[in-house]
């Protein structure tokens with residue numbers, strides 16, 4: 001089964017990175033930890049948090065619920081922490097999820113997006129996807145390539161860190 005996450009609101013940027021890699025990650029925006037724990041239990045999600053108190057809860061210490069306490073503050077380093085701990089794949093399902101709402105992106109025909117993307121994009125790109133929730137259109141342009149590069153550099157750095165530590 002695929003691993004899924006629920007990110008505490010103190011690690012929101014980490015959530016975006018995991019979605020970029022293709023890991024289903026909901027962001028918990030409320031203050032009530034109890035509700036986050038309920039969601040994690042009912043949806044079988046691993047909790048990601050910077051809150052040391054939260055991970056001392058009995059459900060977690062007894063192993064009924066999985067939680068990762070992030071040590072790093074830099075989201076890029078947090079990604080490396082989670083990847084190393086759970087042996088995740090940086091290129092699991094790249095760009096299959098909306099980075100904003102964690103919804104599975106749906107493929108769209110070029111003609112369907114004609115008036116919804118900049119003309120310069122329409123002229124050069126052939127493959128598009130759309131988020132069913134926020135209706136953002138995604139395409140494999142320069143923005144996409146930049147993110148792929150970032151993931152590759154994180155992967156390279158992560159490899160080095162593991163060798164030296």
Ligand SMILES: [Zn+2]
Nearest residue numbers: 098101131134
């Ligand atoms: Zn969306």
